[in-house]
Amino acid sequence: MYDNPLSAFTNTSLPHQGSAGIQFAVVGAGVVGLCVALEAQRRGHHVTLIDHTEPGKATSYGNAGYLATEIIDPLGTPDVLRAAPKLWLNPKGPICTPWRYIAKAIPWYWRFLNAAQAEPAQRGTDMIHQLNQAAVGAWQRTLADINASALLIKGGHLVVWENTQKRDEAHQLIEKMHRYDIPCEFVDAERLAQLEPELSLSLSHAVFFPESHRLTDPYEVCRALFDAFSARGGVFINAKVDDVHPSSNTHIDLRIAAQTQRFDKVALCAGVWSKQLLERVGITVPLEAERGYHVTFPHDAARIHHTVLSADRKLVLSPLNAGLRAVGMSEIGGTTLPAIKKRYRVLREHTKGLLPKLFDNPQLESTEWMGYRPSFPDSLPVIDLHPMYSRLSFAFGHQHLGITQAAISAELLLDKIEQRPSLIPLDALRVDRF
Template sequence: MTQMLSDFPSINSNASDLPSFAVVGAGVIGLCVALEAQRKGYAVTLMDSNEPGTAASFGNAGYLATELVEPLATPSTMRDAPKLWLNPNGPVCIPWKHLPKAVPWYSKFLATASDARSEHGTRVISALNRHSVSAWRRLLEDLNAQQLLVNVGNMVVWEDPKKKNDAHALIEKMARHGLSCEFVEGQRLAELEPELSQQLSHAVYFPEAYRLTDPFAVCQRLFNEFTLRGGQYIQQKVMGIEASKDSIQIYLEAQKAHPFDQATICAGAWSKELLKQVGLNVPLEAERGYHLTFPEKQQQHLRHMVLSADRRFVMSPLDSGLRVVGMSEIGGTSLPPIKKRYAVLNKHTKALLPKAYSPGKEAPTEWMGHRPTLPDSLPVIDQHPKFARLSFAFGHQHLGITHAALTAELLLQKLQGEPTTVSLNPLRVDRF
């Protein structure tokens, strides 16, 4: 279904004379923005060097993580950081080859770890989370694809019985953010997750937790609808962008300039270099994450999404199979995966779900991707401070799937001068 530039002698031409809109980046954010722009009356051209939905959007756990309300940089994170970094089976790793390039990012990360800054970030993330599920419902209803969002529930689990106070503290925190959950152990825990219960002491259960059936399958559905509605897709790398008050010029691999009335950069971890070309320097880093995916028939091992508080990884029973997701590395976009990270994920999964490794079971596939992460864990949803025709939607770190549909709504509200559902002032591109 991919269409190349040669298919379009003039990629801005359209018989209806609609204003032209370029979306750079065909991940879940870009796809949602492209569809929302179409609904608002634009002729949209989507651009990416990859097939739609095959970068970071492909490999996540697929669930709307509305319980993740805190930014990465908090005082408690700083207290735990040495222990996390030194643990060979822990969730954090530093690829030393990339460290010199990442020093400016770490400096800003540390600066945001104060009580005041982390509380501010929590308020903003919580506000975005509150509207995320309803935004996905609106998007999927418009596509007649409501079945792609399912309520399967989420569990945060502990193996150590001495950490029951942690579970109750989580319940109190979630109540402050309007999230319903309950403490479970014993028979109730066994009923909810029979194959996990023997390894666990207790859990916090979120009955109103949602996931997509499969993130890549959903991206494919979004892309198919985009093209059916007249959208153009160009699988080429965007080499350059020039912004003015009158139009946006986009240069593809052929180096020919293509003018658009509006353009949005949704290129994830690759957005930083494009922003430099229009005079903006953002401290964006690629936070590498890893996953294992067990075959489809093995998803039956779990009934809910499961987040291990002790081991800090996620297991998600997607339609395509059981997906195990974890690890955080500020490692850039060019280094190869660190193979031992897959071994760590296998070790943690086997500890909680030993039947997944029974004789005769198929081995899981391995994957590594790049989360676009800013030091304060907040995305950018904004227009260029000088050139309003150029806008941005990137930097969603661990919440790209969660915030994708809402981001598209917010961005188009801003572009059309409408009141935004959530205040976008904390999400300015020039806030750093």
């Protein structure tokens, strides 16, 4: 359905500077940038989307595709700090930093340790919960607007345990979720086998989230967003933005493909690549690339019916139109080092532990991918305006929740740009909070 080559995306024609209305540029064509571009169009702006890669083909491409509204804690909490040494020393564990990147990662980890203390971590939980509460409704509005509601599925989500001694963990999770009004229930091994017959019989118990939603496929959704954006007159420039020049508070100049282009307003939504552009406008942020991996089995899309998170193995299995996808790993490692091949082997091993029948097929096909989650030490995104140049705005840094929070981030950012009352207080998401 979406097999056009990159050239089909490329529109290097530049916006007509003399046309009526606000000329609005969005830098970054991942899921957040696409949602911002469409929201800006809905509000009457002439929008130009700019990215050096194909829309939806960078970090957004490899996501598990489910709206993780039950993930309300930041990555750093007191519990995580206590468990970190064990996770880090486990050669098959989910946490790692490549040796060649450790020195560069130390300042980020220092801030992470501070953000993981009880009080700031609780503030992070409260903020993430507010964004996640609004996430599904925002996605429903976004997809309904482009006649693509079928791309959002209420499929349910399972957190599963293999260790029978960890039933208390499941009940503690349920108790916490109920405090935040997130529906869920305990599932014993017998019912789990009914919900997901393909899962390993060694699983002990689970927590079921019946209201959870997922996308049919992250890339498919990005393509639908981009097609709607283009059909509504949006311009796409397939080029790198080399520089940003605010001129007092009257316009913003972008240096694109050796040309300077002027816009009335600009939103930076370029994920981890936003950091270097912010430095051009006098802002330094502790944003790091948290490398994540996936293995996709393209012919096994219907093997499971729900998204599945293994509490023991720390990976997600997701049934997508593109196939069954196993997603995991958390690696602070920058954007230039090659993927660590061992990560793919570990993902396959964990997948086999959960879905042993999948590997009965000697001709089993799979693909591998690594991407760069834009992560701040406090696990919160930036949704804000430049403190000096209000025509320059930001939406990036959503770590593991980019797909979940993309649509609501777009609505909140455009409200802030237009100085409308916000449904969610955004003070904790300021660009200068560090």
